[in-house]
Amino acid sequence: MSTTRRIAIVGGGVAGLGPAWQLARRGWDVHLFERDEIGCGASGRAAGMLAPNSEVTFEEEQLLRLGQASLKRYPRWVEELTDATGADLDYRRGGALIVAVDRDDAEELEQLYQYHQRLNLPVERLIGRQAHRMEPGLSPSVHYALFTPGDHQIDPAAMVEALGEAFVAAGGHLHQHQPVAKVLIGDKLEGLGFEDGSTEYFSHIVIAAGPWSSQLEGIPDGILPSIRPIRGQMLVVELGEPPLVEHVVRAPDAYLVPRRDGRLLIGSTMEERGFDPRPSAGGLLDILEGAREAVPGIYDAHILDYWTGFRPTTLANQPVIGPTSIDGLYLSVGHGRNGILLTPITAYGLAETIDTNELPSILRPFAPSG
């Protein structure tokens, strides 16, 4: 293989796996290095709501456009990944319900509705009766809700697994439990140094190690943005029969995501606690209270699992994707709470950038500044 198309991806979350797979399909010699196991940071622990519309806030229109562009690519993405692996990704396009449980929430939802209207985003206003018809398990205190039919959902853990498989099937080299210590840069990019002391040559390198990226040595100052872990706790309960909910339900203090495999994911906290993986009593309490407020029936649901994840978050709250000022060194970091949504656009867009040397216009607002 040509040594001028020998690329290393540092990090086995979706920000790395997606571009790695696409580059392998484009004939590159791709090596992905993950310090632990693929998906173990944020990707495999996400809820998988694909909701650029219901997550939109008033200052993030660029990010909204990126999310919508990525969502538009999702059907093709899922088809390609399913063709490559046969995996069931539990991809669904049933829309999401955003519910208000008191008058203050309703006021906020009304603002959100107006904003959606202004941006021409698909959204429907529901009074309580209509919301309860869609989701009979909603609390009687839900008098107002928005339905965002454009929102999709997917099983992120299944997607991570499928991506690893598809990457290897496309000829990629997957190195798990192989921690990278250092990016080797002399006059130009030289390769990677590993914690075991070995080094390898690469013509191109993508940094995709989320909040752990800053622990890599050898990257000159000003290249990497600051990326901190925003911790999220998730609780998994039995969905039950009939299911507690059929749609994604977003309540003021928790969201509920039903899965075809009979699980109901309940999330999530936003905590600044560094990399502490241990769930806390208060975290569980908050999401349980938030979920009960919207769907009282969760009270009787059996607990199946709980975990914490770390959202890789930049100060600007948006990802940084593209080439740096060092020839051959690329970033795919800081996807925050939107990593699963942004997986296709990141994968297709960054692979194209690296393969053709041209950054697609949709990614330009997110290009590295250094």
Added chain:
Amino acid sequence: MSTTRRIAIVGGGVAGLGPAWQLARRGWDVHLFERDEIGCGASGRAAGMLAPNSEVTFEEEQLLRLGQASLKRYPRWVEELTDATGADLDYRRGGALIVAVDRDDAEELEQLYQYHQRLNLPVERLIGRQAHRMEPGLSPSVHYALFTPGDHQIDPAAMVEALGEAFVAAGGHLHQHQPVAKVLIGDKLEGLGFEDGSTEYFSHIVIAAGPWSSQLEGIPDGILPSIRPIRGQMLVVELGEPPLVEHVVRAPDAYLVPRRDGRLLIGSTMEERGFDPRPSAGGLLDILEGAREAVPGIYDAHILDYWTGFRPTTLANQPVIGPTSIDGLYLSVGHGRNGILLTPITAYGLAETIDTNELPSILRPFAPSG
């Protein structure tokens, strides 16, 4: 060995293990049969509060006396068990705090205080400041508390393990994963039939299988009381440094039990759900809310574990201990939430009954009716 002193104990909780150990020490040929592992029903999952005083309610004075008699035997019991095994049972005599978090609770506590006074039980009334001096982690809303210096605590899982070891060391035969199917009774007691189809002769048999006892075949009607499982959920968090609490704290909707090994047990629910072992969202929610109300600092505590247990509970809410109308057949069942407290009196008392054919007077109110 004499075949007239060949005894089977059916059930490996403390109600069976305690008498089994004492009978082995008295020279009997003792075989204990446990369908799963010792302590897996209620015994190993209890919190281990030894609190006849703070658990006293207004209709249970006989049970209170039994509990006090058992508590009095605890120091000797722990000493013997420690001598036999060297185990650390985390036995402590620091007393317990019963706290009120609102005016209604305070009224109830005042009633309990009067009742304790009437029965001459050791109890101290504390105003908020005094309670906070003892436990700085208490909520500011705790304005009134009782301190019951006579309450002790122990680690039940450690005790179960030590009992198994002491039993074997005393010559007992411990058969785990050996489910008993049937008690064989002809003209007189003949022995046991096992689920694997085998049978064994025994001159004496003790039924100590808690709520599972009624699943045994062959016991004539009217011998066994009705025993149902009352499910309890427990959450274990990190005690922290400095510890969140130093004493057992009993709040209106939860109790907190600190352990020397750095764990803090938070319990517990009382649920009638049969033998379903799966913790529920509502159970965790209730005990977390109950604990936070009394000790707000648990909000930040890391979660270590959670589990469910099944308290073997009779309709009269008291244990049934002693000989039945069938010669050689004994019961040690229905200890409910008091099993750990009642372990010494059950062990010493039932072993003496079987060995000497005389039921000690303290046990007489709890003798089988059939």
